Amino acid sequence: xxxxxxxxxxxxxxxxxxxxxxxxxxxxxxxxxxxxxxxxxxxxxxxxxxxxxxxxxxxxxxxxxxxxxxxxxxxxxxxxxxxxxxxxxxxxxxxxxxxxxxxxxxxxxxxxxxxxxxxxxxxxxxxxxxxxxxxxxxxxxxxxxxxxxxxxxxxxxxxxxxxxxxxxxxxxxxxxxxxxxxxxxxxxxxxxxxxxxxxxxxxxxxxxxxxxxxxxxxxxxxxxxxxxxxxxxxxxxxxxxxxxxxxxxxxxxxxxxxxxxxxxxxxxxxxxxxxxxxxxxxxxxxxxxxxxxxxxxxxxxxxxxxxxxxxxxxxxxxxxxxxxxxxxxxxxxxxxxxxxxxxxxxxxxxxxxxxxxxxxxxxxxxxxxxxx
Amino acid sequence: xxxxxxxxxxxxxxxxxxxxxxxxxxxxxxxxxxxxxxxxxxxxxxxxxxxxxxxxxxxxxxxxxxxxxxxxxxxxxxxxxxxxxxxxxxxxxxxxxxxxxxxxxxxxxxxxxxxxxxxxxxxxxxxxxxxxxxxxxxxxxxxxxxxxxxxxxxxxxxxxxxxxxxxxxxxxxxxxxxxxxxxxxxxxxxxxxxxxxxxxxxxxxxxxxxxxxxxxxxxxxxxxxxxxxxxxxxxxxxxxxxxxxxxxxxxxxxxxxxxxxxxxxxxxxxxxxxxxxxxxxxxxxxxxxxxxxxxxxxxxxxxxxxxxxxxxxxxxxxxxxxxxxxxxxxxxxxxxxxxxxxxxxxxxxxxxxxxxxxxxxxxxxxxxxxxxxxxxxxxxxxxxxxxxxxxxxxxxxxxxxxxxxxxxxxxxxxxx
Numbered sequence: 176x177x178x179x180x181x182x183x184x185x186x187x188x189x190x191x192x193x194x195x196x197x198x199x200x201x202x203x204x205x206x207x208x209x210x211x212x213x214x215x216x217x218x219x220x221x222x223x224x225x226x227x228x229x230x231x232x233x234x235x236x237x238x239x240x241x242x243x244x245x246x247x248x249x250x251x252x253x254x255x256x257x258x259x260x261x262x263x264x265x266x267x268x269x270x271x272x273x274x275x276x277x278x279x280x281x282x283x284x285x286x287x288x289x290x291x292x293x294x295x296x297x298x299x300x301x302x303x304x305x306x307x308x309x310x311x312x313x314x315x316x317x318x319x320x321x322x323x324x325x326x327x328x329x330x331x332x333x334x335x336x337x338x339x340x341x342x343x344x345x346x347x348x349x350x351x352x353x354x355x356x357x358x359x360x361x362x363x364x365x366x367x368x369x370x371x372x373x374x375x376x377x378x379x380x381x382x383x384x385x386x387x388x389x390x391x392x393x394x395x396x397x398x399x400x401x402x403x404x405x406x407x408x409x410x411x412x413x414x415x416x417x418x419x420x421x422x423x424x425x426x427x428x429x430x431x432x433x434x435x436x437x438x439x440x441x442x443x444x445x446x447x448x449x450x451x452x453x454x455x456x457x458x459x460x461x462x463x464x465x466x467x468x469x470x471x472x473x474x475x476x477x478x479x480x481x482x483x484x485x486x487x488x489x490x491x492x493x494x495x496x497x498x499x500x501x502x503x504x505x506x507x508x509x510x511x512x513x514x515x516x517x518x519x520x521x522x523x524x525x526x527x528x529x530x531x532x533x534x535x536x537x538x539x540x541x542x543x544x545x546x547x
Numbered sequence: 548x549x550x551x552x553x554x555x556x557x558x559x560x561x562x563x564x565x566x567x568x569x570x571x572x573x574x575x576x577x578x579x580x581x582x583x584x585x586x587x588x589x590x591x592x593x594x595x596x597x598x599x600x601x602x603x604x605x606x607x608x609x610x611x612x613x614x615x616x617x618x619x620x621x622x623x624x625x626x627x628x629x630x631x632x633x634x635x636x637x638x639x640x641x642x643x644x645x646x647x648x649x650x651x652x653x654x655x656x657x658x659x660x661x662x663x664x665x666x667x668x669x670x671x672x673x674x675x676x677x678x679x680x681x682x683x684x685x686x687x688x689x690x691x692x693x694x695x696x697x698x699x700x701x702x703x704x705x706x707x708x709x710x711x712x713x714x715x716x717x718x719x720x721x722x723x724x725x726x727x728x729x730x731x732x733x734x735x736x737x738x739x740x741x742x743x744x745x746x747x748x749x750x751x752x753x754x755x756x757x758x759x760x761x762x763x764x765x766x767x768x769x770x771x772x773x774x775x776x777x778x779x780x781x782x783x784x785x786x787x788x789x790x791x792x793x794x795x796x797x798x799x800x801x802x803x804x805x806x807x808x809x810x811x812x813x814x815x816x817x818x819x820x821x822x823x824x825x826x827x828x829x830x831x832x833x834x835x836x837x838x839x840x841x842x843x844x845x846x847x848x849x850x851x852x853x854x855x856x857x858x859x860x861x862x863x864x865x866x867x868x869x870x871x872x873x874x875x876x877x878x879x880x881x882x883x884x885x886x887x888x889x890x891x892x893x894x895x896x897x898x899x900x901x902x903x904x905x906x907x908x909x910x911x912x913x914x915x916x917x918x919x920x921x922x923x924x925x926x927x928x929x930x931x932x933x934x935x936x937x938x939x940x941x942x943x944x945x946x947x948x949x950x951x952x953x954x955x956x957x958x959x960x961x962x963x
Contacts, residue, residue, distance in 0.1 A: 208837070246613065356951030430823070439820040442601040449816045451614075453805035454834045454850075455575035456797075463830055470575075470837050473806065482821075542566060 184299035185232030198237035201299025207469035211493035221443035225255030274388030299367035318403040324367035337363035551666035552599030560919035563961035568666030588672040593622030642755040655711035691733035708773040787913035891926030902953035
C-alpha cells in the first residue's frame with residue numbers, strides 16, 4: 176500500500192482511573208486474548224501497510240513488551256517494519272512529546288525518509304477493523320488534503336469525550352469541536368486520518384515554528400476552512416476504550432455473537448502476540464454461562480456474563496458475575512465478584528467479596544503468589 | 548534428528564491423510580510439539596525433521612520453526628524429505644537409513660553428538676541431562692530407558708544394564724525379561740561412532756536403529772549405556788492409548804501437566820481468540836481450545852481450537868479436533884472426531900454394544916467411534932462403536948439410518 180502508518184499510543188486518560196496506572200491505554204487487554212493496539216496494527220497489516228511507527232510516551236513498559244517482536248503482525252520484513260519511537264533528547268530538542276503534533280514533529284525524519292506518498296495516522300485505543308485502502312481511495316477521489324474517519328453515534332450516546340464534527344452534503348468537514356461541553360451533533364472523529372506525506376510534514380513544521388503541538392486543535396480545527404478536510408463515515412463496529420465505562424462495555428460487546436463473528440471469524444483476522452498457553456480447563460464444580468474464557472485459565476467455580484482473560488485461576492465456589500478478570504489473576508476459594516474489573520496479576524484471597532453496586536468497581540490487589 | 552516420517556497405521560483413519568507426528572493432541576497441540584519443545588527447552592537449536600509419509604500438514608505446521616524459536620540464523624529447524632540422487636534413489640527404508648541419507652546435513656554442523664528422537668511420543672524430557680550423563684560415562688551410545696511393570700515388559704525392547712548403566716544385553720520382546728527397563732527409542736550418539744556405523748551398514752536393507760545399528764555397535768564392543776528416565780512418557784501409537792493419554796490431561800492435577808510454567812510446550816497458534824461458552828452450555832471436566840463456540844454440553848472431553856458445538860449437543864468422553872462442527876442435538880459418546888469434520892443435527896456417534904470391527908479389529912477397538920478429517924455425517928444417523936467413517940457420507944449410506952457397531956464406512960477410500 177502506498178502509505179506509512181503512525182500509531183499514536185503515548186496517551187493516558189484520567190477516565191481510565193486506576194486501570195492506567197500500570198500501562199498505556201494502547202496496551203489495555205481486550206476481549207480475552209488481545210491488546211487494544213492489536214486492532215490498529217492488524218488493520219494496518221491487513222491493509223498491506225508495510226512500515227509502521229508506534230509513538231509511545233506514557234508508561235510504555237507493558238506496550239513495549241507486547242511489541243517486543245514485529246512478527247505477530249507480519250511486520251518483520253526487509254521492506255518496512257515496525258518501529259517504536261519514544262521521545263528522545265536530541266541536539267535541538269529536550270522535551271517530552273508536548274502533544275500529538277509534536278510527537279509527529281519529533282519524528283519527522285522518519286517521515287522524510289519514507290518513500291510512500293501517504294500517511295495513515297491512527298490512535299491506539301480504538302477497537303475496530305478497517306481497510307485503510309478504502310479510506311485512501313476515498314481521500315484521492317475527494318481530492319482531500321486530510322481525510323478523517325468518523326462515525327455516527329446513537330443519539331443517546333455521550334459525545335463530549337470525542338471530537339465532534341459536522342459535514343456538508345459533499346462530506347467536507349465544516350465544523351469540528353474537540354471535546355465540547357455539549358453538542359447537538361453526534362458524528363465523531365475516530366482518531367484515524369489519511370494525509371499526503373509532504374502535506375503532513377509541511378503542516379507539522381509550520382505548527383512547530385508557531386509553537387503549536389496538538390494535531391486536532393492546531394491542524395484539523397485550525398485549517399478546516401483553508402484545507403480540504405473530508406469525513407469518511409464508517410458503519411462497522413468501532414469503539415473507543417479510553418474510559419472505564421467504555422472499556423467495560425467494549426469487552427462485554429464480545430459476548431454478542433455478531434461482534435465475535437465480525438472480529439474472530441470474518442476475514443481479515445486480528446493478530447496478536449502469541450502466548451504459549453495450554454487450552455482452558457474446566458474442573459468439576461465449574462459452571463460457565465454466557466462468558467468468554469481464554470487460554471491457560473483453570474475454572475473451578477461459577478462464571479456468568481463475564482470475560483475471563485488469559486491464565487486466570489478461579490478457585491472452588493467462586494461466583495463471578497458481570498465482571499472482567501484480566502490476565503494472570505488468581506482467585507482463591509469462595510470469592511464473590513460482581514460488576515468488577517480485576518486488574519492483571521492480582522491475587523484475590525479466599526472469601527473476598529467485591530460488588531460494584533454503583534458502577535464498575537476496579538479491583539486492585541497485590542500479587543502475592545511469589546511472596547506468600 | 549527427529550524421525551517424523553512414519554504413518555502410524557494403528558491410528559487408523561486419523562493418519563490417512565497426515566503423518567502421525569502431525570495428529571492433534573490435547574486440545575491445541577500436535578504430537579510433534581512435544582519432542583520439538585523438549586529440544587528447544589533443552590537448549591538444542593539445530594533440529595533436522597525427517598519426513599516421508601504425508602508430510603503436508605507437518606510441513607505447514609513446522610514452517611520455519613517460529614513457534615519453537617527454531618527460526619535461527621545458524622541451525623534452526625530443517626525439514627528433510629527423501630530426495631533423488633545420481634544412481635540409486637530410494638525412499639527412507641528404515642530409521643537409520645533415513646539418518647544415513649542425511650549425513651551431509653549433519654556434517655554441515657560438525658557436531659560432537661547427535662540425538663535421535665522419534666516424533667510420536669508424549670513426554671517432557673531434558674535432553675541436556677541425558678547428554679551430561681552420556682559425557683560423564685564416556686559413552687559411545689546412550690539409550691534412554693524407562694522402567695515398565697514386569698508383566699508388561701515382554702511387549703517392549705528390554706535393556707539389561709549393570710549398576711554403572713553399561714548395557715549387558717538386549718532382549719526384543721522377550722518371553723522372560725531379565726530387566727524391566729524398556730528402550731524409549733531416544734539415542735545419543737557420539738558423532739564419529741554414528742557416522743562410521745551408518746556408513747558400515749549403508750547396504751543394510753531397511754536399516755533400523757533398534758534392529759541393526761545398536762546390535763552392530765554392541766557387538767563391535769562400543770560403550771553403550773542406559774539412561775534411566777522416570778518421568779511421564781506415553782506412546783500414543785494406538786487409538787486406545789491415544790484416547791487414554793488425552794483423557795489423562797483432564798484430571799485435576801494430571802501426571803502430565805501442561806499448566807506448569809516450567810518446560811512449556813509450544814505450538815503453532817492458528818486461532819487466538821478466546822472461547823465462548825453460552826448460557827445454555829454445560830462444560831464439566833474438560834479441556835477446551837481457543838476460539839470455540841460452545842452452546843451444548845461437554846463433559847470429560849478434549850475439544851480442539853475453533854470447534855463449534857451446537858445447542859443441545861452432548862459430548863461425552865470424546866476428542867474433537869480443530870475446526871470440527873458438532874451441530875445441534877448431536878450426541879457423541881467415546882468418539883474421536885478429526886479436524887474439520889461435520890456431525891449433522893441429532894446424529895448419534897457411539898451407541899450400543901461394542902462389537903469388534905470387521906475390517907481391522909486390532910485398530911478400531913476400545914469401543915471408540917472414529918470420524919476422519921473432513922468427514923460429513925448427515926443429520927439424524929446413528930453410528931455404533933468400534934467404527935470408522937471417512938468422506939462425505941449421505942443418508943443413503945446408512946441403511947435404516949444406522950451404521951452398526953464394528954462397521955466401517957469409507958467414502959474417502961482411505962481404509963486399505
